[in-house]
Amino acid sequence: MSEEMTIIDEVVRAVRKVVPAERGRVGLHEPTFVGRESEYVLDCLNTGWVSSVGAYVDRFEAMLAEYTGVEYAVATVNGTAALHVALLLAGVEAGDEVLMPALTFIATANAVSYCGAVPHFVDSEEDRLGIDPAALAEHLGRIAERRGERWYNRETGARLGTIVPMHTFGHPVDIIALQDVCARYGLVIVEDAAESLGASYRGVHTGGFGRVAALSFNGNKIITTGGGGAILTSDAALGRRAKHLTTTARVTHRWAVTHDAVGYNYRLPNLNAALGCAQMERLPAMLEQKRALAARYIAAFAEVDGVRFVAEPADSRSNYWLNAILLAPEHAGQRDALLQVLNDAGLMTRPCWTLMHQLPMYTSCPRASLPVAEAIERRLLNLPSSPFLA
Ligand SMILES: *Cc1c(COP(=O)(O)O)cnc(C)c1O
Numbered sequence: 001m002s003e004e005m006t007i008i009d010e011v012v013r014a015v016r017k018v019v020p021a022e023r024g025r026v027g028l029h030e031p032t033f034v035g036r037e038s039e040y041v042l043d044c045l046n047t048g049w050v051s052s053v054g055a056y057v058d059r060f061e062a063m064l065a066e067y068t069g070v071e072y073a074v075a076t077v078n079g080t081a082a083l084h085v086a087l088l089l090a091g092v093e094a095g096d097e098v099l100m101p102a103l104t105f106i107a108t109a110n111a112v113s114y115c116g117a118v119p120h121f122v123d124s125e126e127d128r129l130g131i132d133p134a135a136l137a138e139h140l141g142r143i144a145e146r147r148g149e150r151w152y153n154r155e156t157g158a159r160l161g162t163i164v165p166m167h168t169f170g171h172p173v174d175i176i177a178l179q180d181v182c183a184r185y186g187l188v189i190v191e192d193a194a195e196s197l198g199a200s201y202r203g204v205h206t207g208g209f210g211r212v213a214a215l216s217f218n219g220n221k222i223i224t225t226g227g228g229g230a231i232l233t234s235d236a237a238l239g240r241r242a243k244h245l246t247t248t249a250r251v252t253h254r255w256a257v258t259h260d261a262v263g264y265n266y267r268l269p270n271l272n273a274a275l276g277c278a279q280m281e282r283l284p285a286m287l288e289q290k291r292a293l294a295a296r297y298i299a300a301f302a303e304v305d306g307v308r309f310v311a312e313p314a315d316s317r318s319n320y321w322l323n324a325i326l327l328a329p330e331h332a333g334q335r336d337a338l339l340q341v342l343n344d345a346g347l348m349t350r351p352c353w354t355l356m357h358q359l360p361m362y363t364s365c366p367r368a369s370l371p372v373a374e375a376i377e378r379r380l381l382n383l384p385s386s387p388f389l390a
Contacts, residue, residue, distance in 0.1 A: 080110060
């Protein structure tokens with residue numbers, strides 16, 4: 001038997017210790033509705049409050065703000081819409097370059113494009129999987145140029161004003177170090193916290209560090225509203241503006257239908273918010289299950305040489321949204337064979353996203369050198385992560 005076969009056998013054996021064959025086919029992250037979900041959704045149907053107005057939206061927003069420790073949460077139709085408006089609130093303008101990791105889900109880059117701005121890709125850290133503050137500082141030292149109060153990319157002439165760190169799979173970015181670099185270059189932080197509800201850094205919930213942040217409640221996220229998202233901020237003016245822009249910028253009046261800006265129809269329907277309220281009630285219990293599942297993976301992979309389970313980084317509490325392993329560089333060539341064997345066995349596993357700068361619409365975007373993101377992409381696999389597997 002070749003050495004490469006051994007690593008495949010060992011990984012399959014480790015995953016099987018956590019997810020035995022009796023489980024049948026398992027997905028990457030499947031939602032469960034074992035709380036008051038049907039009661040709340042039926043309440044919407046029975047009362048007729050299914051659409052853009054209703055008490056569940058207010059209640060869901062209040063639950064999100066309280067849980068994450070921010071002042072304002074504004075629910076939206078999905079996380080991408082939340083990111084789009086969050087970027088506008090941060091002051092992103094057409095022609096700007098917005099710094100963001102190359103290693104992220106497509107929504108981060110697309111939201112930047114919706115603003116008429118250009119993504120500018122930076123590298124990630126191997127242990128946290130998020131933006132590397134030291135590599136960012138080095139890159140900015142090379143390309144950033146100050147003119148008056150603002151910073152520009154000296155190579156393209158575009159303004160650099162905003163950065164979007166993303167807390168990959170629910171592991172917090174090294175956000176304090178990042179804030180330090182951002183302060184030096186006048187960068188506003190918009191957190192893509194779509195994957196990190198329930199994760200915190202030094203006791204502060206992810207989404208509480210940036211001027212604005214975005215959450216997602218898509219069907220595969222830690223809690224779901226079917227489809228949905230939220231904008232978080234502790235700035236009162238931005239909170240009001242977020243609500244205004246996501247509700248067609250309608251001016252409040254007893255009967256007149258008037259608008260004072262190009263707004264968006266991004267408001268989360270009450271029906272979806274009802275689902276969200278019931279899911280939020282269960283979030284603490286689900287987070288416990290996620291930790292228990294991660295602990296079982298950690299134990300199972302402890303004896304496997306050449307594989308690192310991506311565990312909670314320093315000073316952080318991860319939500320373990322998607323469990324991940326990194327193959328040692330010498331085993332990277334076995335990644336696809338491993339994906340084949342695991343998926344054939346009914347264990348849904350996935351590689352990392354194709355890096356943003358390798359996608360056809362983003363190949364010509366400005367970027368830093370990305371050696372770590374590229375190495376992670378070749379070696380990472382996501383493992384079945386549904387909380388009920390714990
Ligand atoms: C899920 C996700 C989003 C938002 O996705 P929606 O499907 O629009 O809710 C944004 N960024 C990242 C990193 C995500 O994983």
